Amino acid sequence: xxxxxxxxxxxxGVEQYPTVxxxxxxxxxxxxxxxxxxxxxxxxxxxxxxxxxxxxxxxxSTMLSVWFRPHHWAPGRAEPALPxxxxxxxxxxxxxxxAVMTDNTxxxxxxxxxxxxxxxxxxxxxxxxxxxxxxxxxRFWVIEVVYRNQADDLVGTESYTGFGYRRPT
Amino acid sequence: xxxxxxxxxxxxxxxxxxxxxxxxxxxxxxxxALATRDWRPMHHDKDFARDRNGTRDIFLNTPxxxxxxxxxxxxxxxxHGRLGTITFRMAGSVFPGDTMELSGVVExxxxxxxxxxxxxxxxxxxxxxxxxxxxxxxxxLPVSPDDNPWSRRAERWRPRxxxxxx
Numbered sequence: 001x002x003x004x005x006x007x008x009x010x011x012x013g014v015e016q017y018p019t020v021x022x023x024x025x026x027x028x029x030x031x032x033x034x035x036x037x038x039x040x041x042x043x044x045x046x047x048x049x050x051x052x053x054x055x056x057x058x059x060x061s062t063m064l065s066v067w068f069r070p071h072h073w074a075p076g077r078a079e080p081a082l083p084x085x086x087x088x089x090x091x092x093x094x095x096x097x098x099a100v101m102t103d104n105t106x107x108x109x110x111x112x113x114x115x116x117x118x119x120x121x122x123x124x125x126x127x128x129x130x131x132x133x134x135x136x137x138x139r140f141w142v143i144e145v146v147y148r149n150q151a152d153d154l155v156g157t158e159s160y161t162g163f164g165y166r167r168p169t
Numbered sequence: 170x171x172x173x174x175x176x177x178x179x180x181x182x183x184x185x186x187x188x189x190x191x192x193x194x195x196x197x198x199x200x201x202a203l204a205t206r207d208w209r210p211m212h213h214d215k216d217f218a219r220d221r222n223g224t225r226d227i228f229l230n231t232p233x234x235x236x237x238x239x240x241x242x243x244x245x246x247x248x249h250g251r252l253g254t255i256t257f258r259m260a261g262s263v264f265p266g267d268t269m270e271l272s273g274v275v276e277x278x279x280x281x282x283x284x285x286x287x288x289x290x291x292x293x294x295x296x297x298x299x300x301x302x303x304x305x306x307x308x309x310l311p312v313s314p315d316d317n318p319w320s321r322r323a324e325r326w327r328p329r330x331x332x333x334x335x
Contacts, residue, residue: 029204036197036204036233039240042171043248049171053248054319061252062235069206105256106235107328111319 004093008127008141015121015146017085021067022074025116029066030059058111064147064156067118086122086143087162096138096164103161110153117150125159138165173317174247177278177286177310186245186273186290191237193229195265201233228262238292238304241271246288249311251318253287253328257304267296276305283325286312 034044042049043058050057068083091099112118125142145158191197195215202212207230210217218227229237235255243250263269273292280286292304307328309318318326 029206033204033236034240036200037236037240038191039236039243041240041243041248043243049248052171053317060236060239062232062239062255063205065232066205069208072208103256103258104231105254107254108252109326109328110322 004095005127008090008093008124011086011124012126013123015123018121019068019119021118021120022070023067025059025067025112025114025118027057027114030057030063030114033060033063033066054111057114059113061108061111061156062106064106064108064112065145065158067112068120084122084143084145084160084162086124087141087160087164090124090127090139090141090162091164094139094164096166098136098138098167099162099164100135101160101162102140105159107157107159108155109157110149110155112149112155116155118147118155120145120147122146131163133163133165135163136165136167138163171248173249173311173314175245175250175310176314177280177288177312180275180278180288180310182275182277184275186241186275186292189241189244189271191269191271193263193265193267193269195227198227198229198263198265201236202230205230205232205236207232224262224264226264226266228264231257231259234259234263234294234302237269237271237294238306241273241292242290242306242308245273246308246310249317249319251309251321253307253309255304255306257302259302261296261299261301263294263296263301269301270295278310280312281327283321283327284312285318285321285325285327286310286316 123144125144128140140163143160147156149155199213211222212230218224271294273290276289278288288308290306293300294302
């Protein structure tokens with residue numbers, strides 16, 4: 001199966017690059033994140049409010065991907081897979097040197113809590129036929145990143161639309 | 170019991186959120202990058218950003234902008250507000266020295282099949298009138314003073330509009 005489109009289409013719906021977070025979700029990072037944007041939501045700072053509304057402390061929803069960015073260095077570690085490895089695989093498969101992400105949608109399910117150990121995988125959802133835009137000629141693809149906790153509850157999904165292309169010559 | 174700050178019935182299409190203005194410094198950018206575990210040099214090394222990215226300075230990273238949007242939305246909703254989905258599209262970069270301005274408008278409200286109240290809010294992040302990032306969020310708001318979106322689980326929590334079908 002050497003046709004790149006057929007090879008890409010064979011990957012649609014396949015779970016790829018399963019990864020476990022390098023550390024459990026922790027409150028220190030939650031507070032660092034809130035401090036970085038001056039987020040004073042009592043849900044993250046007041047344990048009584050957190051207990052009453054959410055059954056205990058939770059992480060800000062948009063921190064979902066934070067728990068998967070690898071340490072800058074770790075002893076004896078091989079190069080980790082990139083967070084959107086499927087995107088880079090598609091660029092290589094189609095021989096498209098440039099790429100942009102056109103939009104990003106995050107959907108939030110069960111709240112993420114301190115102590116959770118999250119895991120993720122990537123799924124290619126679709127690949128378009130060849131298109132020409134003002135950037136160049138290439139293909140659009142949609143990649144979904146799925147996040148689950150240690151109880152296998154779905155905590156979120158991220159959907160990225162990428163456009164891999166070659167500049168006009 | 171903590172009373173909800175804002176109920177679904179308090180808002181309608183066209184409702185405008187208070188504008189948030191914030192003076193971005195190098196510290197804002199670096200703190201935001203490290204808080205999101207983004208160690209890439211264009212978010213802390215000005216020479217790298219200029220020489221390799223061709224930008225005039227280091228710039229806010231995407232996950233930190235998402236955190237700014239979340240803060241902006243929940244400042245407005247209060248702690249009962251719970252994000253269902255957030256979609257964003259980047260158009261330009263935000264640099265130290267910029268005053269960023271977040272503004273938002275409610276596009277519509279609804280109650281889904283399981284009784285959860287939703288507000289759809291369009292948020293823009295701009296600098297000197299130039300839009301840098303646009304965002305659309307679907308945020309659950311309580312439908313009554315004793316409602317709490319955070320108590321919803323499994324089938325009672327349908328964050329995507331398409332989850333409502335069927």
